[in-house]
Amino acid sequence: MTLNIFFLTITIKKRKLTVEEVLHDQMVEKIIEEHRDRQFTLYRPF
Numbered sequence: 001m002t003l004n005i006f007f008l009t010i011t012i013k014k015r016k017l018t019v020e021e022v023l024h025d026q027m028v029e030k031i032i033e034e035h036r037d038r039q040f041t042l043y044r045p046f
Contacts, residue, residue, distance in 0.1 A: 017025075
């Protein structure tokens with residue numbers, strides 16, 4: 001009988017965003033919101 005034991009350690013660290021990444025994320029969110037607004041105006045129920 002063999003007993004194989006495997007130990008694994010995972011470390012998760014929160015990544016700090018740079019100013020450029022934050023600005024990019026804000027721009028993407030703004031574009032997504034504009035597209036949602038446009039979709040709602042096009043597909044509203046009659």
